[in-house]
Amino acid sequence: MVEVKLVTLDEPCSACIIITNLIKEMFKELEAQMPEVAFTIIEMQHIKELKAIKGVEVEKMPIILIQDEQISAGSLPNKRYLKQLIEEEIG
Amino acid sequence: MSAKKLVLDAMRNQQTERAPWVPFVGCHAASLIGVNAEEYFKSSEHIYNGVLKACEEYRPDGLPVLFDLQVEAEALGCELKYAENNPPSVVTHPLASGVKLEDLTVPTEKDGRFPVVMEATKKICEALGDKIALYGLITGPYTLALHLRGTDIFFDMMDDPDYLHSVMAFCEKVCINTAKMYMDAGVDIVAIVDPMTSQISPDSFAEFVAPYAARVFDYIRDAGKLSSFFVCGDAKKNIEEMCKCKPNNISIDENIPLEYVKEVAGKYDVSFGGNIKLTLSLLFGTVTDCIKDTKNCMAIGGTKGYILAPGCDMPFSTPVENVKAISSLVYGEIAAELLDEGNVLDGVDAVLPDYKNLDHVMIDVITLDSESCAPCQYMMEAVYKASAELGNKVAYKEHKVKDKEAVIMMVKLGVSNIPTICIDGEIKHVSIIPSKEELVAELKEAVEAKGV
Structure with missing residues (x-):
């Protein structure tokens, strides 16, 4: 199963809250279209928890990982591009 | 000099005896008075008490x-989702x-939570307005458009684009009316946040944000008040465009080097x-x-037009102790030099090439490590492919910040x-990987300019 993860802080700043929320909306939309994909949201209490998350390379939140490969750091991805990347993983 | 005058002078990009201290206490004020964020944002009494408590604790x-x-x-x-320890989403x-755009009307003091917010603002201005500078924060036109449009x-x-321009024009009206409400309630400064x-390029900013934001700043200036433009995230690329909107001040987060903002804002006589x-x-x-962080900001920001x-x-x-420590540093109660420690980079150096006199164009790529970091790998691949087209006229080097010398290179560049x-030696692509065509075109231009 393809796994897509959103990693964010439990208490992000105002800008990160908006971006994180929009990514959550994208996940919800894509989840309905892609039942074979597992979408997970990880809200960390402390930034130290990042070390335990496989695939994180650039420590700037929010982070999106597809199959433990980081595809964004601190930015809002294009919805169509995100979908395309996931579809490529589905094959 | 009074605390309030210190801020107002700095906002006007004037010399001050020290950098004024403005802790952006938002939902944190709820924790200071022992309520959760949802309770806080829905109560004028909590907002009032929270701001007064922050003023007492942090001496801003x-x-x-x-x-x-x-x-x-x-x-x-x-619709909003409220949280216990965050602002609502x-x-x-x-x-x-x-919903159609023509069905939306500009909110007034009677709509949504504006009655709560404006009641709190008036009370806070009455209680603190002669002592400290008070900011009214309004949602910027692009962020508001994004809230409305997703x-x-x-x-x-x-x-x-025509539709988006009509949405932005509506958001401008909302910004102006919200600014008016805050100014009528007594704030000294209106910040467009x-x-x-x-998340957008300078070209998009110039087309879709600047005209609308600039008119809001004009409105605030015409009303005799001061203004600030807040941005968060990696907005380095847009700082110049922000300054062109003519706010009195711009405010940035840690994603943008302060020295860069100081230099750019200075060109436009904008404080920062x-x-x-x-x-x-x-x-x-x-x-x-x-x-240490504050000391660094104060050293770079200086005392002309910088707001800490x-x-x-x-x-x-x-x-609370972290914020109080900053207050203590601001008031000279901590000898900052006592905190100096040895630097792990002491004794390490890296020399920048004499780029002008090289017989080729030099590409420096700063990475974590292209063998282990996917974005770094893709960026290096773009460089390999583009360089191959120009033969020995172009050379490249990867600087992995795992090496201390690479950290020095990073700082120097x-x-x-x-x-x-x-x-x-000039920063060309930050985080975003260019296409091969784009990079080849840039390299050809650099090769031609250099005559190699």
């Missing part, structure tokens, strides 16, 4: 009366779910502020981390994000 020269970028959106019909976007806004920029502009790290220093750091402030609104659980491509 200025404070925002509220930091909530969802007030306008809620009054316009966006927008969960529905009316203009993406059937992520479809990014497609509108390409597919239906537009963090989502960090912010940059204390929200997460690494304020929320998760120690008192020492906060003092966090990068954005402080998280709910920010330890002014790079703050990884991965980054520099061509002949």
Whole structure:
């Protein structure tokens, strides 16, 4: 199963809250279209928890990982591009 | 000099005896008075008590009366999800779910939570207005448009720019009316907070944000008040465009080098502020981390037109002692030199090439390590492919910041994000991987300019 993860802080700043929320909306939309994909949201209490998350390379939140490969750091991805990347993983 | 005058002088880009201290206390004020964020944002009494408590604890020269970028959106019909320890989030976007733009009306003092917010603002201005500078924060036009339209806004920029312009024109009216409400309530400074502009290019900013934001700043100036333009995230590329909108001040977070902002803002006679790290220093750091970070900001910012402030609104659980330590440093109660420690980079050096006199164009790529970091790998691949087209006229080098020398190179080149491509010492691509065609065109231009 393809796994897509959103990693964010439990208490992000105002800008990160908006971006994180929009990514959550994208996940919800894509989840309905892609039942074979597992979408997970990880809200960390402390930034130290990042070390335990496989695939994180650039420590700037929010982070999106597809199959433990980081595809964004601190930015809002294009919805169509995100979908395309996931579809490529589905094959 | 009074605390308030210190802020107002700095806002006007004048010399001050010290950098004024403006902690952006938003939902954090709720924790100071022992209520949760939802209770706080819905009660004028809590907002009033929270700001007064922050003033007592942190001895600021200025404070925002509220930091909530969802007030306008809620009054316009966006549904919000409230949280215990964060500002609320927008969960529905009316203009993406059937509501027409012409059905929306500019919110007044009677709509949404504006009655609560304006009552609190008036009371805070009465209590503190003669002592410290008070900021009214309004949601910037682009962030508000995004709240109303959702992520479809990014497609509108390409597919239906006329429609987006009409949405932005409406948001400008909302901004102006909200600014008016805050000014009538007694604030000294109106800040347009537009963090989502960090997600767009300077060209898009110039087309879709600048005309609307500039008119809001004109309105504030004509009303005899001062203004600030807040951004969060990696908005370095847009700083110049922000300055062109003619605010009195711009405020940034830790994603943008303060020295860069100082230089750019200075060209436009715009003052600047912010940059204390929200997460690494304020929320998760120690008192020492906060003092060191603040000391660094004060050293770079100086005392002409710099306002010492966090990068954005402080998280709910920010330890009080961390903020108090910053206040102590500001008031000279801590000898900063006592905190100096040895630097792990002492004795390490790296020399920048004499780019002008090289017989080729030099590409420096700052990476974490292209063997282990996917974005770094893709950026290096773009460089390999583009360089191959120009033979020995172009050379490249990867600087992995795992090496101390690479960190020095990074600092000397002014790079703050990884991965980054520099061509002949100039930063060209930050985080975003260029296409081969784009990079080849840039390299050809550099080769021609150099005559190699």
